[in-house]
Amino acid sequence: MDFGIIIADVDSLRHSYTSFALSQVRLPTSIGATDLDQLDPLIGDKRLYEHREAVFHQGDPSRALYIVRSGSLKTSVADPAGGEQVLGFHLPGEIVGIGGLGKDFYLGTAEALESSNIWAIPHARLQPILEKFPILHQQLQQMVSRWADTNLEHLIIMGKTLAQVRLAMFLRSFASRCDRLSRDPLNLTLPMSRRDLASYLGLTLETVSREFSRMQAKDILAVRGKEVRILRADRLVDLCGDGQPLLHRGTSE
Amino acid sequence: MDFGIIIADVDSLRHSYTSFALSQVRLPTSIGATDLDQLDPLIGDKRLYEHREAVFHQGDPSRALYIVRSGSLKTSVADPAGGEQVLGFHLPGEIVGIGGLGKDFYLGTAEALESSNIWAIPHARLQPILEKFPILHQQLQQMVSRWADTNLEHLIIMGKTLAQVRLAMFLRSFASRCDRLSRDPLNLTLPMSRRDLASYLGLTLETVSREFSRMQAKDILAVRGKEVRILRADRLVDLCGDGQPLLHRGTSE
């Protein structure tokens, strides 16, 4: 363990949020493509993780952050009784392991949902590079900030009592993240199992499956396994019950 | 907005966690009494907030952290539809406003649950002081880290399907925090309303009330309004369903 988060003057940090609160809960803890080039000297290992292979385990010494380059990950925590709580799903460009930043050990496990290229940023390498390139402070700043946003959104979803609302909010969020990746936000390929999604939403897998079917019966979705097409984005958004749109284009930045 | 979080080498940061994960999810984003003395030059305003008075509002420019010196706060986020999600309750020694650190605006609202003395740490003042006293980096480090722990625990509570389990986990957590404050962990005075607690737990206030009554009927608790006595800590812990004890004394540090 070789570093810690400190506070420093970065006046240039007035970053991009022009709106506030929920409207800026844009999920992915992600960095842009151009930023990735700058990060190149930071990269440690680059390697392919297979389906179900762990990038790090709960309790491992926390030595690096990880960037998803392709594929997807899930993060989760386990309790001694054998229960598992899924904390999030992570798409290309997003960063995992931030929760281990201020700690000696990872609080949870990160595991590949499919064949995924993952780059490691060892903590030891991060620190000297940040001193050379202060602009990266802002990147890290935003990483932490967006990670907090992600967790906040998860909490808000879990606070909803109806299963339908929770699933709708998840799909809206996932579509928004796909849009950021320049994927079609209306033709989703969910990388996670129903079980993982159910855990994330605080429901049982049967309920998740049923809610998919109900939304399909209402012609809001077309569901075939992990392929989900959003037919009526307007009604999906209505189900969420807050005033948030599916896509955030032009709302800030 | 005058500062941001950056990463720097603080090798001495190997701090105290010897166990991992859930066993170290010790809630309060808090600092010790001795640390408070060191923070003295950081303090901006010190003043008394009355019941229901907001320390900061969702959307306000984020200019300071706040330390609870006496009394208690709740933090929450509101959505445009009028819904409110309570994010946490904050006891003396704990710090709120961390979520605004990397942002220009507060993501949520912090409001006093009773007459509370609150100290402000303006961001502008934090930065130069941190440069002078590197030891404080560690404090801030731990603040962010514990704030993350708190959110994680909240998520785990929300992931439970039975109302009884959620309430039991909350009470266990609250008792543990009281113990840290050298309060009797078995004689709790809950500062929040049933409505706020229900929102925090993702339930309705009626359900919370009923679960209190059920636990009282089972002689696990003695409940009289906001005064809650834990009669059978063993059975309360059993209800939680994970292997975590009520108190964490001696598990680390």
Added chain:
DNA sequence: CGCTATATTGAAGGCTATCAAGTCAGGTGG
């Protein structure tokens, strides 16, 4: 081609939300 894991669908029961009534405590004004 079967095996296994995953997903869907069904039926039943339990749990929670909702609506409603009643209780209680605190605060205000008479």
Added chain:
DNA sequence: CCACCTGACTTGATAGCCTTCAATATAGCG
């Protein structure tokens, strides 16, 4: 000081939703 009022809490009844258990279907894979 008391009556009233208001908000918070408790308790009850009902309906609806979700979980659970179970069976079936489907897909991936050797």
